[in-house]
Amino acid sequence: MDRRQFIKKSTLLSIGGLLIPSTFLSACRKETLFEDINYDGKVIIIGAGAAGLYAAYILKSKGIDCQILEASTNYGGRLAKLTGFANFPIDLGAQWLHGKNNILGDLIKKSKTKITLDDSKLKYWFNNQLVNSLPQNTDIFEGDELPDISYQDYALQKGLGNEYKYIVENIAGDQGAAASRLSVFGNNLDEENWNSGDDDFKFQETFFDLIDTQIASQITDKILLNTIITKIDYSQSEIIITDSNNNIFNANKVIITVPITVLKSGDIQFIPALANEKTTAFSKIGMDAGMKVFLKFSNKFFDQNIIGGEICAAYADESIGKIQNDNILLAFIMGEQAEYLTTLGSDAAITAALLQELDRMYNGQASTSFIASHVQNWTTNPFVKGAYSYSTVGMGDARKIATQSVSKKLYFAGEAMNTNGHHQTVHGAIETGYREVINILNDIKK
Numbered sequence: 001m002d003r004r005q006f007i008k009k010s011t012l013l014s015i016g017g018l019l020i021p022s023t024f025l026s027a028c029r030k031e032t033l034f035e036d037i038n039y040d041g042k043v044i045i046i047g048a049g050a051a052g053l054y055a056a057y058i059l060k061s062k063g064i065d066c067q068i069l070e071a072s073t074n075y076g077g078r079l080a081k082l083t084g085f086a087n088f089p090i091d092l093g094a095q096w097l098h099g100k101n102n103i104l105g106d107l108i109k110k111s112k113t114k115i116t117l118d119d120s121k122l123k124y125w126f127n128n129q130l131v132n133s134l135p136q137n138t139d140i141f142e143g144d145e146l147p148d149i150s151y152q153d154y155a156l157q158k159g160l161g162n163e164y165k166y167i168v169e170n171i172a173g174d175q176g177a178a179a180s181r182l183s184v185f186g187n188n189l190d191e192e193n194w195n196s197g198d199d200d201f202k203f204q205e206t207f208f209d210l211i212d213t214q215i216a217s218q219i220t221d222k223i224l225l226n227t228i229i230t231k232i233d234y235s236q237s238e239i240i241i242t243d244s245n246n247n248i249f250n251a252n253k254v255i256i257t258v259p260i261t262v263l264k265s266g267d268i269q270f271i272p273a274l275a276n277e278k279t280t281a282f283s284k285i286g287m288d289a290g291m292k293v294f295l296k297f298s299n300k301f302f303d304q305n306i307i308g309g310e311i312c313a314a315y316a317d318e319s320i321g322k323i324q325n326d327n328i329l330l331a332f333i334m335g336e337q338a339e340y341l342t343t344l345g346s347d348a349a350i351t352a353a354l355l356q357e358l359d360r361m362y363n364g365q366a367s368t369s370f371i372a373s374h375v376q377n378w379t380t381n382p383f384v385k386g387a388y389s390y391s392t393v394g395m396g397d398a399r400k401i402a403t404q405s406v407s408k409k410l411y412f413a414g415e416a417m418n419t420n421g422h423h424q425t426v427h428g429a430i431e432t433g434y435r436e437v438i439n440i441l442n443d444i445k446k
């Protein structure tokens, strides 16, 4: 799961005691922004994932009245923790820190959170065999003048035939996408913008714990759970927000951090309706199906990473980086493979399909040593509906348009709204929460 190739340096600076991603300094008039804030309006944040939690954390620390309205029973969004399944805690959502040159790297240092470099070894399932390396170079998706076509088409163009299909699915799957939908041009541009560092790290505890202890725990009084927002009426000077039980909330500014799938689905009605240009931009941002399945075995018959399965293109030893070592294999399933497994309809059927594939790879050892599974299907979570955003073919500057605020009342954050190449990540989501607080403060001061 080595997602990032480009290494650029970024630094963290502190403004008024808060850690700020350097990416936004040019936009934020750093000396004056947080001074003399005298705002008695109310900011409501929709969604208590990383972006929403961080936005509330900054607003609260600056004495601005704010509240998070969260649809589900827990905060964290695509960060969630599973205990009791293995003898170590498991991240059901985000689990790798993709590079340390970002605000989370700093939080980790400050909080003395233990992380380990993930340099685990890869094996490929290729032509019905497990092999250490591939005959052809698959490193073809980066460079200059790449076309705006799909990974699937480009691979074929470059001579990676059908035998590479699931190797290519794995490469696209790291971006949360089906190879038939991820843009070679768009993703390459995203990678060029990436400046968090190219190493992946795992948490000895969990990613969820970091966000919980360092951010969420400071603002629990601001989070209202079980509150599914269905309508945002910004036609008057005060914004009226309605939930599924017809409860009404009033605000002067709203930061919307729900996943792009939720915005695309129309689950939240805007009054007046958002401009066509904006909804078209939403529709161009990709976000495919995604699930994680944790398989527990009585012995470790499997390799650290197995790439290229037809049912699951990426398996990984979940115990890497943990103190305890229960034999847990993670099936990391994205795109069309996640769509297919979702159609099977039950956790038992999904588990059976994966065990069958692993039996083929390891001569029946999976079934004989299988103990239990835990299926986390993010696609069927009604408030997430998929994995994370990616750049589709023909997307153009949709992300920039999607992100623009509306009438100085609606502000858009969340990983899909990150325009600096850090979408798909927790730190990227956090950066957008911060950016929209800055945008609000700028609008207030104008």
Ligand SMILES: Cc1cc2nc3c(=O)[nH]c(=O)nc-3n(C[C@H](O)[C@H](O)[C@H](O)COP(=O)(O)OP(=O)(O)OC[C@H]3O[C@@H](n4cnc5c(N)ncnc54)[C@H](O)[C@@H]3O)c2cc1C
Binding pocket: 046, 047, 048, 049, 050, 051, 052, 069, 070, 071, 072, 075, 076, 077, 078, 079, 092, 093, 094, 095, 096, 097, 098, 227, 228, 229, 230, 257, 258, 259, 262, 267, 268, 290, 291, 292, 378, 383, 384, 386, 387, 388, 413, 414, 415, 416, 423, 424, 425, 426, 427, 429
């Ligand atoms: C399987 C998987 C693996 C991943 N792995 C990694 C990784 O290793 N490293 C990494 O950095 N990132 C990873 N990510 C991505 C990362 O989890 C996300 O980028 C990040 O957590 C998104 O935060 P967010 O605040 O933008 O959105 P979310 O966390 O999705 O938060 C949005 C919140 O809005 C709420 N909501 C939705 N609709 C409504 C509504 N109508 N009313 C009120 N609330 C609503 C949702 O319940 C949710 O809590 C992974 C994601 C998945 C799914």
